[in-house]
Amino acid sequence: MKENYSVIPLLLGKELSLSAKIFWGFIKMGKSWIFPKRNYRYNHLKNLCLVYFKLTPLCNLRCRMCGQWGDQGVMKNCDIREEAKKIVSLERYKELVDEIAPRRPVSYLWGGEPFLYPDLMPLAKYMLDKGLYVSVNTNGTLMEQNAEQIVHDQWSTIFVSLDAFQEINDAMRGKGAYERVVKGFAAINREKKKRNSNYPIMGIVTTVTNQNYLDLEHLAEATREFNLDIHIINLGTYTNDRIIAAQRRFMKEKLDTDIDCLAGYNTGYNHHIDGKRLQSILNNLHQKRYGHPILTVPALNPEKISTYYADLETPVRNHCIVPWCQTNINYNGDVHFCADYPDHILGNIKEQSFKEIYNGDRANRFRKTLHDCEGGMFPGCLRCYQNMLFGKRIRGY
Numbered sequence: 001m002k003e004n005y006s007v008i009p010l011l012l013g014k015e016l017s018l019s020a021k022i023f024w025g026f027i028k029m030g031k032s033w034i035f036p037k038r039n040y041r042y043n044h045l046k047n048l049c050l051v052y053f054k055l056t057p058l059c060n061l062r063c064r065m066c067g068q069w070g071d072q073g074v075m076k077n078c079d080i081r082e083e084a085k086k087i088v089s090l091e092r093y094k095e096l097v098d099e100i101a102p103r104r105p106v107s108y109l110w111g112g113e114p115f116l117y118p119d120l121m122p123l124a125k126y127m128l129d130k131g132l133y134v135s136v137n138t139n140g141t142l143m144e145q146n147a148e149q150i151v152h153d154q155w156s157t158i159f160v161s162l163d164a165f166q167e168i169n170d171a172m173r174g175k176g177a178y179e180r181v182v183k184g185f186a187a188i189n190r191e192k193k194k195r196n197s198n199y200p201i202m203g204i205v206t207t208v209t210n211q212n213y214l215d216l217e218h219l220a221e222a223t224r225e226f227n228l229d230i231h232i233i234n235l236g237t238y239t240n241d242r243i244i245a246a247q248r249r250f251m252k253e254k255l256d257t258d259i260d261c262l263a264g265y266n267t268g269y270n271h272h273i274d275g276k277r278l279q280s281i282l283n284n285l286h287q288k289r290y291g292h293p294i295l296t297v298p299a300l301n302p303e304k305i306s307t308y309y310a311d312l313e314t315p316v317r318n319h320c321i322v323p324w325c326q327t328n329i330n331y332n333g334d335v336h337f338c339a340d341y342p343d344h345i346l347g348n349i350k351e352q353s354f355k356e357i358y359n360g361d362r363a364n365r366f367r368k369t370l371h372d373c374e375g376g377m378f379p380g381c382l383r384c385y386q387n388m389l390f391g392k393r394i395r396g397y
């Protein structure tokens with residue numbers, strides 16, 4: 001979708017300092033792409049450009065397609081009270097921020113629901129004070145009561161998940177979710193106006209499923225009143241039994257790791273999506289002007305949208321570069337490369353410095369195993385969100 005590239009000048013025009021930070025991130029990512037460091041004594045921290053902080057396992061919604069708390073979600077079977085006790089303290093996060101801040105990575109705060117991490121506000125403030133770009137991904141239901149502080153502290157971006165107009169959104173995400181997001185955006189807009197501020201840059205993220213894809217234009221019309229800066233349409237993370245079995249065998253054999261998380265995305269919400277209809281809906285969305293850019297992730301050749309949903313075993317991106325420039329810190333302090341599949345643990349920040357973990361033997365073994373795979377990806381990475389964003393486009397897709 002060529003339209004995705006056309007948003008670059010729009011974003012640049014909107015916020016120069018923010019664009020500069022994003023641009024710097026792309027340079028570092030490009031370095032990992034063009035000159036991937038296969039020397040495993042290399043200090044990989046040099047290319048760190050994005051750190052995901054999954055702050056809490058808790059969530060106040062139960063979105064049906066969610067790999068954590070949805071129909072097949074992996075968190076549904078755990079003792080959540082015990083898990084919630086394991087969260088990383090604000091003090092430890094601050095030390096970590098001090099360690100990574102000189103590299104200026106983008107920090108991406110998510111969860112569970114990040115507003116349920118008790119120290120979200122002071123943590124975000126600390127990161128901003130240290131010069132990090134702070135982006136928060138939230139379901140938006142707790143945004144209204146925090147709007148004043150968010151604008152006061154000048155969060156860089158806030159991405160709110162909204163999947164359709166009210167009725168269909170709430171059928172997927174829970175009753176009242178839509179209305180609370182509308183109120184949240186209104187509160188942020190009021191505060192921004194009061195302070196004459198551009199921050200936070202505001203976006204929505206829509207995950208495409210067979211429940212909402214026919215409603216995307218309806219949602220886009222409704223967003224006109226939100227004063228958005230960007231709308232990201234995420235084609236969604238899907239998998240099937242065969243891919244899970246192949247990944248399970250592979251991870252056991254090569255990395256001695258048992259996997260659970262991929263199965264959370266075996267939801268079936270990809271079934272019966274009519275690729276031609278979705279293609280025409282996306283075309284309309286990209287052609288109309290809503291006052292903000294709309295981006296589809298991954299940016300696919302429109303002819304291949306049916307393949308994306310119907311033929312999950314056909315790769316559309318490969319040669320994932322995530323382990324060479326990104327990481328995810330889980331709510332309990334475990335460090336992983338793959339944000340959605342926290343099975344292979346590289347170490348824990350409660351016990352080690354981040355540098356030790358990121359340049360350690362387990363991290364390097366993971367990098368080497370990935371690099372040695374055909375196409376530079378594991379069998380389970382076929383529709384992984386990070387691979388869709390940061391993998392290499394396969395010819396024709």
Ligand SMILES: C[S@@+](CC[C@H](N)C(=O)[O-])C[C@H]1O[C@@H](n2cnc3c(N)ncnc32)[C@H](O)[C@@H]1O
Pocket residue numbers: 059063065066067068110111112113114137138139140159160161162205207234236237238265385
């Ligand atoms: C897991 S949520 C965590 C943050 C927060 N609770 C929220 O809903 O925004 C992160 C993002 O993943 C999206 N998501 C949920 N299920 C998904 C799926 N099956 N495939 C791709 N993205 C999904 C959510 O809609 C949200 O935008």
Ligand code: SF4
Pocket residue numbers: 059060061062063066067068069070111112113139161173
């Ligand atoms: S709000 Fe986010 S984490 Fe919670 S169930 Fe929905 S998608 Fe999952």
